[in-house]
Amino acid sequence: MAGWSDVLPLAGRNLRTWWVRYAILGGLAGLGLATFVVASGSWRVVACAAALAVEPLDLPAAVVLRTSAAVPPPLLEEVLAGPGVAAVDFARVERGLTVAGDVDVWAFPPDAAVLARGLELVAGRGARGPDEVMVPLTLSRLAGLEPGGRLPVRFMLPGERPGPVRELRVVGVFRPVSRLLDVPLISMAGVSVAGQTAAFIHVRPGEDPDEIAGRLRARLQASGMQGTVMTAATPIREATLRSADVFGPTRRALALALGFVGLGSFTVLLAGFLDRKRELAILKTVGADQRVIGALFLAEVGLAAGLGVLAGVAGGLWAAGWVRAALARPVEPGAASVAWGVVVTLAVVGLSVLLPLALARAATVNQLLTDARVHLVTQRVRIGRGA
Amino acid sequence: MSPAVSRLPEGAATAALAEPVLRAVHLNKAFYLGETIYAVSDVNLAIGQGEFVVVTGPSGSGKSTLLSLLGGLDRPISGDVILDGHRYSRFNENGLANLRRTKIGFIFQFFNLIHHLSALENVLLPMSFAGIPRRQRLERAEELLDLVGLGQRRHHLPLQLSGGEQQRVAIARALANQPKVVLADEPTGNLDSKTSEEVGRLFARFNRELGQTFVVVSHAEVFHAHAHRVLHMHDGRIVRVDQGQRG
Numbered sequence: 001m002a003g004w005s006d007v008l009p010l011a012g013r014n015l016r017t018w019w020v021r022y023a024i025l026g027g028l029a030g031l032g033l034a035t036f037v038v039a040s041g042s043w044r045v046v047a048c049a050a051a052l053a054v055e056p057l058d059l060p061a062a063v064v065l066r067t068s069a070a071v072p073p074p075l076l077e078e079v080l081a082g083p084g085v086a087a088v089d090f091a092r093v094e095r096g097l098t099v100a101g102d103v104d105v106w107a108f109p110p111d112a113a114v115l116a117r118g119l120e121l122v123a124g125r126g127a128r129g130p131d132e133v134m135v136p137l138t139l140s141r142l143a144g145l146e147p148g149g150r151l152p153v154r155f156m157l158p159g160e161r162p163g164p165v166r167e168l169r170v171v172g173v174f175r176p177v178s179r180l181l182d183v184p185l186i187s188m189a190g191v192s193v194a195g196q197t198a199a200f201i202h203v204r205p206g207e208d209p210d211e212i213a214g215r216l217r218a219r220l221q222a223s224g225m226q227g228t229v230m231t232a233a234t235p236i237r238e239a240t241l242r243s244a245d246v247f248g249p250t251r252r253a254l255a256l257a258l259g260f261v262g263l264g265s266f267t268v269l270l271a272g273f274l275d276r277k278r279e280l281a282i283l284k285t286v287g288a289d290q291r292v293i294g295a296l297f298l299a300e301v302g303l304a305a306g307l308g309v310l311a312g313v314a315g316g317l318w319a320a321g322w323v324r325a326a327l328a329r330p331v332e333p334g335a336a337s338v339a340w341g342v343v344v345t346l347a348v349v350g351l352s353v354l355l356p357l358a359l360a361r362a363a364t365v366n367q368l369l370t371d372a373r374v375h376l377v378t379q380r381v382r383i384g385r386g387a
Numbered sequence: 388m389s390p391a392v393s394r395l396p397e398g399a400a401t402a403a404l405a406e407p408v409l410r411a412v413h414l415n416k417a418f419y420l421g422e423t424i425y426a427v428s429d430v431n432l433a434i435g436q437g438e439f440v441v442v443t444g445p446s447g448s449g450k451s452t453l454l455s456l457l458g459g460l461d462r463p464i465s466g467d468v469i470l471d472g473h474r475y476s477r478f479n480e481n482g483l484a485n486l487r488r489t490k491i492g493f494i495f496q497f498f499n500l501i502h503h504l505s506a507l508e509n510v511l512l513p514m515s516f517a518g519i520p521r522r523q524r525l526e527r528a529e530e531l532l533d534l535v536g537l538g539q540r541r542h543h544l545p546l547q548l549s550g551g552e553q554q555r556v557a558i559a560r561a562l563a564n565q566p567k568v569v570l571a572d573e574p575t576g577n578l579d580s581k582t583s584e585e586v587g588r589l590f591a592r593f594n595r596e597l598g599q600t601f602v603v604v605s606h607a608e609v610f611h612a613h614a615h616r617v618l619h620m621h622d623g624r625i626v627r628v629d630q631g632q633r634g
Contacts, residue, residue: 287488
C-alpha cells in the first residue's frame, strides 16, 4: 500500500502543476489568518476600551503620565526616583494572579459615569487609588471578599514572570453588566492600552507633570531608547477612543476574513475537483483507493494551507506592528491569538475540502471519466450473486 | 528481459487457456436516457488465463461498457464479474481499487496519462500505489519503457510524445504491476495504421511472452491476427464468437 512517502512527492508535483489554484488557496488562508491575528490581537484591549468608554477624566489624584512599553521599568524607576513622583505602577492592566487564580485585572478611570454604564455597585464604593480594588460579585462570593478585605495580586508584564505579591484593598463589590467586566477593577488614571503602556506614573498633587515627563524623555534620549511619554489625560482619552473605533471594524474584518477563506477555499477546491476528474479517474484506474485519494487531497491542501499559514502568521505580526506604529492602534497579538488563528484557519480550510473530497471518493472511475454527475448518496446497486 | 518483468515458461500460455481467469455472469448494465437502455444485456463470458480476446461490434453495441464492468470501473445493475476467484459484487470501491491495482492493467483510447508527470512517473504510479519498494519499481519502470521502445524518452512529459508513444507509455503502465489481465479500450482508436500495427504486435508479444490475458475492445482488424477469439457484440449482447487467427 502506498504511504505518505509515495503520496507527498505526487502532492508536490500536483501543487506545482496547479500552482495558481493553490497559490490562491494559500493566499486566502494567509490573508485570513493575518487579518485574524491583527483583529484578535486588538480584541481584548479594544473590548476593554469599549466597555469603559471614557468620559472626560475625573482624576482623584494627580495621576498623569503614561509611558510606552519601550521604556524598561528599571529605567523608569531610576528616572522617576526624583521629587514629585508619588508612585509608579507597572502595567496594571496586565494579567494578575489573585486568590481566585489566574484572572485579568483591569484598570478603569475612576469616574462615576463609567460605574453607571458598566457596573452596578452592590456594596462599598468605587476604587479611587492605586491600591484599591473593586471585585465582581462572582469573585466576592468565591473568595469571600467584601469591602475592607484584602486581595493579594501579583502583576505581570507581558513575557515576564509575575512580580511580588501586592495587597490591594477591596473597597467595593459590583455586579457587571457585561461579562467582559467580570474581573477585579482597580482605579487608574486612564485606560491602559495593552502593549503600549509600561507604567502609570502618579504625580504628587501640585507637581508639574510636564517637568517629570521632560526628565523622562531626556533620559530616554540619552539612553538611545525610543518611547513615548504622555502627560495629560487628553491623549489617554484619545487613545481610548481610537481603540473604541477599531472595535467594530476589527470584528467585521475577522468575520469577513474567515468568510472569504471558507468560501474561497471551497470554490477553489470544488473547481479543482471538477477540473481534475480525469486525473482522479486515472489514479483510481491504476489502483489508488479512497485512502490514497484522501491522503493526496489532504497533502496538497495541507501543503498549500501550511505555506499560507506561515505567511499569514508572519504577515499578521508585521501588520500588527505596522498598525501599532503607523496608526497608533492598540494591536498586540499574543501567542494564544496567533495559535487560535492558525487553528481556526486550518479548520475553515479543512471544512471546505470535505465536499470535494467526498465527491472524489464517492465517484466511480466511469463517472469521473464520462463527466457524469456524482451523487454522494446513492441507492445501493443491486448486484446478483448467481454464478 | 530481466527478472524485473517475469517471463512465462514456454508453452504455458497455451496450456493455461482452459482455466478461466475472468468470468462475467449474467451481466447487465442499463442507462436511463428517457427510456431504459441496456448497454450490456445478460452477458456470460469466460476468458482463460493467457487468452487474447478481441471484442468488436458497431458503435453503441456495449463493448466499452462491458470492458468497464470487467475492469470494475463501473457497477452492473445485476450479474457479477469474477476475476481470479474474486467476485466484484463482494467488494466495495476500495476492494475494487485493490483488485485493479494488483490484477488488472488498463489501456484507453485517449491514453489517459497524467499530463504533468513524465513517462517514467506515469509508469511508476501503479507500483507506488502497490507499495513496491522505490528501487525495485524504478528498475521495473525503466525496463518496461525500454521494452516498449521509449527508454530514451522516459523523462518526457506526455504532451512531448506522439500519440503512439503515449500509448506505449500507457501500455508500460498497464503492465507495471504484472497484472493477470490487461483490458484495452480502443487502444488504436487515436493512432495511424502503422502505429496501430506496432501496438498490436506489442500486445501479442506481451501476451505470448508474459502470459498476460488481453481483452481488447477494437474496431480495428489489426488485433484479429493475434487473437484467440473474437467476440462480436450488438445491442449489449455477444451475438457471435469467432476463432481468431491464433485460436
